[in-house]
Amino acid sequence: MHVPFCVRKCAYCDFVSSPLADAGGLVPSYLEAVKLELERAAPRIRGIAPITSVFIGGGTPTCLPLRELESLVAMLAQSAAQAPGATGEIEFTVEANPATISRAGLSRLRRAGVNRLSIGVQSLDPRELAVLGRVHTAEQALSAVDDARAAGFENISVDLILGAPGQTPDSLRRTLAGFLALDRPPEHVSAYCLQLETGTPLERSVSLGETTVPDADDTAKLYEVVVEALSRAGYARYEVSNFALGGRECVHNLGYWRGGMYVGLGPAAHSHLPSSLATLDLGSAAATEPMPSWVRSWNTASTQEYVRKVMSRESPEDGRETLDAEAEARDRVMLGLRTAAGVDLHEIDAECGTDLSASLMPLMRERQTQRLVEIDGARVKIAPQAMLISNLVLVDSLR
Ligand code: SF4
Structure with missing residues (x-):
């Protein structure tokens, strides 16, 4: 909030x-x-x-x-x-x-x-x-x-x-x-x-x-x-x-760095939800179908506008971006690499239904030879001495 x-x-x-x-x-x-x-x-x-x-x-x-x-x-x-x-x-x-x-x-x-x-x-x-x-x-x-x-x-x-x-x-x-x-x-x-x-x-x-x-x-x-x-x-x-x-x-x-779900309330607040939940309003039932895509949405940043919309029963949402499974998985890699624990590419693939590890692993191995990341099985993390230049690796993950 x-x-x-x-x-x-x-x-x-x-x-x-x-x-x-x-x-x-x-x-x-x-x-x-x-x-x-x-x-x-x-x-x-x-x-x-x-x-x-x-x-x-x-x-x-x-x-x-x-x-x-x-x-x-x-x-x-x-x-x-x-x-x-x-x-x-x-x-x-x-x-x-x-x-x-x-x-x-x-x-x-x-x-x-x-x-x-x-x-x-x-x-x-x-x-x-x-x-x-x-x-x-x-x-x-x-x-x-x-x-x-x-x-x-x-x-x-x-x-x-x-x-x-x-x-x-x-x-x-x-x-x-x-x-x-x-x-x-x-x-x-x-x-x-x-x-x-x-x-x-x-x-x-x-x-x-x-x-x-x-x-x-x-x-x-x-x-x-x-x-x-x-x-x-x-x-x-x-x-x-x-x-x-x-x-x-x-x-x-x-939760943010692991690609978790969240609901933001108030002006400029952001939400991240599977599309089945993102459109739910009061009274409707949660959809149970698989989650084909994810939605990032944000409320209007103007407090006056926020108040006007909510009080007149309009949605205060100002924009949204729908992420397909691949985009969601890449986001999770980028966010997860900020953490010392890094990311398990197989886990992310399993959660998002993607095959990102196949395309990302060669890049990560290249970064490993430059001592920028450490790899253990499917887990990739930024090398401690490289935390400061970690953005280089993050950019790779989004290519
Ligand atoms: S003005 Fe900005 S930085 Fe300062 S206390 Fe408020 S939110 Fe924090």
Whole structure:
């Protein structure tokens, strides 16, 4: 579920989110619409059973009024619980900005059923935070982890940015050390490279020469700093940019990388479903024929348009792409190769009804001689030392 509001816009952000000051009036109608969309999505949600994860992201979900966020959590938890086949506790994540949470509020979210908190930190360096336009301080970021612990969260993730203006290996080491020195460091770290998105204030400032960002080589060094510091602290890199302690990999993201089914709700939310489910609306029965194709679809990115459509009982879908079995299988290879476990080409062929391994294996063997991938039977994975240039291999898989 996508929440399209933030306290204010960060300098580098082109996600679908509006500052509350500009969009505050839209919050009640957004909440009404997203609840209605959730109700109408019930048949599709039941169709993807068993549900393994729920994720409320954004934007900044925690900038919503707490009572409203609790109510969304309760509705989603109930919807997931009603889907058949659920076993045990599912992963339920909410994204949070350190400036928008309190210990008491986090306790309420925990009681409502949220069991994983993903805290957007990006850096603990005050200058980096300022140039990125973050609304929180380094102290607030560290307190957020402590508050989440006190509220009973056993599964906490922090997001970091690599390649922020002025960031150096030393400043990044200090950021990492800040978290690793906590009594209980976060179980999960995501470290993504900064993308200069066209039209953002940071991109304009860089193109005018007012601000400089680390170049590709320097960013590669920053990545190595993260890999080294987190490995030393016991984290496993299970995906190019994601690290987990004690097996706390993100179930939700693994679902994306393994080609799983998902239903997205809210403006700009994406779904990935077999075609038999993608067209299901309230009241119709799930089709039982084999799955000949897959559908990726996305909702309109305009919150106003989203609200208007949902409230007038129209679909908020803005576009869709139908993938035949071959395209679906190639997508799964591309996504799966991001993970340290890689992909089993025979498994993907069996799931999609394709014969992709026959055409891909020669390419992969070529990459193996270049020490870019490792092959074990039908399983192919990016060689650890090649994670940084893994895109080369990903492109191969799509040829
Ligand atoms: S908090 Fe996240 S979604 Fe909101 S403006 Fe900043 S980067 Fe974008």
